[in-house]
Amino acid sequence: MQKVSNRLTKFSILLVSVITASAPAINANIPALARAFPTIPLSQVELLTTIPSFFLMLSILFSGWVAQKIGLKQTVMLGVTITAVAGLTPVFTNSFGLILISRAAFGLGVGLFNSLLVTIISSFYGGQERSKLIGFQSIFEGLGGVLVTFIAGQLMNLGWHASFWAYLITIPALVFFMLFVPKIPTVKNNVETEKDLPKVPLFNGRLISLLILTFIVVSLYMIMGIKVPTLMVNSGYGTTTSASYVILALSLGSMTGGAIFGKLYDLVKNYVIVFGFGSLAIAMALIALSNTTVLTILGGFLTGLGFRLYIPWALNIVNMGGKGNPWATSFILMSYNLAGSLAPYTALLLQSVFKIKQLRSIFWMNTIAYLIIAVMVVLLLVGFKRFHRRTLDEV
Template sequence: MQKTSNSLTKFSILLVSVITASAPAINANIPALAKAFPTVPLSQVELLTTIPSFFLMLSILFSSWVAQRIGLKQTVQLGVAITAIAGLTPVFTNSFDLILVSRAAFGLGVGLFNSLLVTIISSFYEDQERSKLIGFQSIFEGLGGVLVTFIAGQLMNFGWHVSFWAYLITIPALVFFTLFVPKISTTKPVVKTENNLPKTPLFNSRLISLLILTFVVVSFYMIMGIKVPTLIVDSGYGTTTSASYVILDLSLGSMAGGAIFGKLYDWVKNYVIVLGFSSLAISMALIALSNTISVTILGGFLTGLGFRLYIPWALNIVNMGGNGNPWATSLILMSYNLAGSMAPYTALLLQSVLKINQLRNIFWMNTIAYLVITILVVLFLVGFSKFRNRVTDNT
């Protein structure tokens, strides 16, 4: 494990995390973009907000390969540079196809460094400091969502082109990372295990379960993100600008979730995800019932809070050990982004299968899904706790 005490190094690593959650910040643009491109189906317009996730997933597949050849730091720098160029491209074009390509490139760039950030944190820090910094990473991801969403929402008053200037945030992230993060060794670490987590094979039941759970959780989370602006505008109680405030509060909730994750995990351990899923279920019910922007904003905040209790928990579980587990981290993030990229079509499929005709009913579907997940997780954790106690008593 490499050692570093420079607080600017921590800040620079975390600042890059600002970019990783910024792709959904233009979700509130969907109604405006749909009007700007009336011949393009709505599902394809919505794809602008989710296609970064698909290419992020593909990029994760070879990010470690690239890092082994040019270095971890250089790979992050390359990824951030790509996101800067791709993020600003829509400012200068009226071509839907080019905008779609730029959004794909944005995801490609993020994918080059997304999984490596957790590896870098695990290379510099361990134990409680590692889990604390992973929690702070969620705060900075949420902060990025807040800043980019807020700026994009305000700039949207001047047109959807102008709103993409919000991605200038990528420039200081690149500068700080370049200046203050030292070169990082790419040699394969010897992973040491913690008391309750012995060394496991490349694939194991815990990892497979996390991959499936992540896919399901993210699918319903992303469906909320792409559908809530349309719900607000179509229901007549808000505009695209006010819809951006819901996405903004979703990011604020993410920040809050990241801020409290470390303490909550210390207090309740794995039961932290029960709190997360409960928050998600409540938030979806609030949005389904809402007829005012304030209630929907509250639902957005609780959505971000619950979701950011789950993600750092999953990443912390697979990175327990002295130097992290980049393979497992990459798989979790691939599951995350596969679910995110498929969200518009997952929504269409569920609407068709469940015969959902009203937009509000999509949020009732999400409510039921998260309630079921919460109950199943509680049953699993209680059952596992009893099993562990029996084993302890017999030894």
Template sequence: MQNKNHTLMKLSILLVSVITASAPAINANIPVLAKAFPNVPLAQIELLTTIPSFFLMIAVLLSSWIAKRIGLKQTVIVGVIMTAVAGLSPIFINSFSLLMVSRALFGFGVGLFNSLLVTIISYFFKGPERSQTLGFQSTFEGLGGVLVTFIAGQLVQINWHMSFWAYAITIPALILFTLFVPSIPKADVTTTKETKVASKAKLPKALFGYLVMTFVVITFHMIMGIKVPTLMVSAGYGTATSASFVILSLSLGAMLGGILFGRVFLLMKDYILVIAFVFLALAMSLIAVSNTTWLTMLGGFFTGIGARFFFPWVLNAVNIGGTGNALATSIVLVVYNLAESLSPYTSLLIQDWLNITNLRDLFWLNAAVYAGLTLILAIVIRIKQKKPTMA
């Protein structure tokens, strides 16, 4: 009986992890939503897919403070309830303003629990089981993104309201987590020795450079996510449903990239960053020339691999030293989510500034940016390797 409850507890935590990567599932809805709200500027329509990142960022900054006051389990439950209500409410909403509010609340709800899940896993599981469960969590996040994107892509063929039924996964996650995950005493939320040591860690000297690079890379990565559906529909070779397959292939690429990252990093060290940018440059070039769904899907797949090679590298870079650097990690996450949330307007500014009217040209620009980063990083890494080390 004890083993059964232990398994159900683990499954309940992992099921909540499924929700954390589900916000981009409606990216393929952009062309359909643009038709449903013809008087709303396209940048605002695209903001529906990125505004969750902004409020997720705010919630991540507040989640530990809230958990100290009401408890870890209670904070996660509040977050999942919020995602359930906000995720499913667009089924019944016809107001664009209310739709925007629901997406913001969805992001805030995810932000309340996504960083706390690691703490909960670390509390209940020890040794090899902890490492195994953290690995499962990453897998469930990826599977969640794929599953919810696929369901939303099929349901959008009925209408855009129906696609939000994909978020029904939040209901069983909420029920199982409430029933099978025990409460954690408030005193145990942030009292570990590792946490205290990490909180005193100094910020890396290269942090500003990491932040600038993160903002640029994630901005152009998100431009791909929000512009691909519009490109496919306007170019006449895709629909909202086929665009959802591109977002799905992006999630599959991210899963593969996550699985391979550790091994590739051990072999290539910092050159994994060069590989990441090569994948991203190639992906954007494929999408720019594509006239078929399958080639655009391949571009999406390569985008997922490149992005998942890049971001873990950044987190590893700011945490070098063994004890971790919670403040630096939080700052990187803030910049990451800020770049995501601002990407519709950043894209608009870039298009206006460079007078880009053809979306294919925007993807060629993306490819050029990543190709430039590939060359710059290869040179920088080479120079660093040639520098003599102090005896």
């Protein structure tokens, strides 16, 4: 471990973390972008907000390989550079195709460095200092989502092009990291040989179930994010700027959910997920009923809160017992990003299957879906404890 005490080094690493949750910052742009590109189907316009997730998922798969080839610091700098160029490209172009490519590249860039930040922290710091900095890294990630969303929302008053200036934060992040983070020696992975891997099946019933559940939960969650701005504008009680406050509340709710998960889990154990799905169901119902920005903002906050109770619960389940599948976390995150990237088309499919013509009906569908999932989870936890314990022992 390379010892580094410079406060600027810590700040530079944390500043890069600000970028990792900034992709949804322009979700409130959807109505304005739909007007700017009237010949483009709405589902393709909505894809601008979700396609980063797909390419983020892809780049996570080879970010470690790139780091082994060119070094950790260089990989982060490459990723932030790609993110900076891609994030700011829509400011200067009216080509929908180029904007779509830039959004894909944005996800690609973020995926190159976001999975390496903890590794970098661990390269420089140990013990309580490392744990503390990892905690700050999570906080900066959440604050980054809030900050960039807020700035993008304010700039939206100047037009949809201007809102992308919010990604200017990538420039100082790149400069600080380049100047104040020392070169990090390339180290080999701790797990090198097949004999070092835990002898567990790559997939089991519990992991497959959680992958499916994660895909469903994230799909419904992302549908909320991409449909709320259009609902507010079409219903006449909000603008693209006020819709950005809902996305902001979503980020604040996510931060709150992440902050309380540990303590809530200590109190109620796996029943924490019932609170998560309950919060999501209430949020969807509030948005479906809402005719005011304030009520929709509350729905956004509860959505973020409930969702951030689900994700750590799912990751905890697949890693329970300390002998879990080493690939489980990666598969859960891949399911997360795949669902996010496909959300516009998932919404179209659900609208077609259930003959949904009104936007509010989508949120009623989400409400019912989350309630059904909550009931199923309660039945699993209460009525099938013996089966639950047996499946846990498989991993």
